[in-house]
Amino acid sequence: MNYTTKEAQSKYDRPDSTKASATLLSAATITGDEVCNMQDEKLGKIEDIMLDLTAGKIRYAVLSAGGFLGLGDHLYAVPWTALKLDKKNKRFMLDVDVERLKKAPGFDKDNWPDMADTTWNSTIESYYAR
Numbered sequence: 001m002n003y004t005t006k007e008a009q010s011k012y013d014r015p016d017s018t019k020a021s022a023t024l025l026s027a028a029t030i031t032g033d034e035v036c037n038m039q040d041e042k043l044g045k046i047e048d049i050m051l052d053l054t055a056g057k058i059r060y061a062v063l064s065a066g067g068f069l070g071l072g073d074h075l076y077a078v079p080w081t082a083l084k085l086d087k088k089n090k091r092f093m094l095d096v097d098v099e100r101l102k103k104a105p106g107f108d109k110d111n112w113p114d115m116a117d118t119t120w121n122s123t124i125e126s127y128y129a130r
Contacts (some may be wrong), residue, residue, distance in 0.1 A: 034091040035063055035083070041100055043094055047075060050115055060115065060124070061092070065101060076106045077115060078130040096128070102130075 027049040043067030052059040060077040070098045084093045096104070105123055107113050113120050 020113065030061075035061075035078075035094050036086075036089075036091055037097055037101075038093065038095050041098055043098065044076075044097070046074075046092065047073075050077065063094075063101075073109065074106045075109060075112075076101065077113075077124050077127050079125055094107050 001046050005047045014025040030049060033046045035046060037043055046061050047064035048062040051057070051062040060085055061080055061120055061128055063076045063078050064073040065076060066074045078094060082094055082096075084095075088091060094101075104127055105120075115121070
């Protein structure tokens with residue numbers, strides 16, 4: 001398939017040059033994407049991406065949930081491995097119900113945790129482990 005403009009191709013359908021099945025997207029492209037659970041309930045949207053520079057990988061997606069028009073949103077660091085890409089619906093899926101997300105360790109936009117702290121990291125990883 002030959003695309004002449006960026007708009008003609010879905011951001012989730014652009015294969016990289018080495019693997020036809022791989023998808024490479026910029027963090028700016030993913031920011032703002034909807035996150036839903038397996039019951040098709042909207043959980044929130046991706047607010048930011050946290051990179052582990054030592055390991056060279058994405059560590060967390062910061063999920064913004066609750067609030068109205070960006071006001072009163074609560075933020076949750078979700079392990080990147082807990083998210084699944086839903087290419088068909090151009091969103092991400094997280095296997096957590098709404099009530100469990102509300103009880104998840106979170107933070108507000110003006111008071112971010114130290115995401116490099118190993119104790120904090122263990123708490124987040126174990127909360128979303130299945």
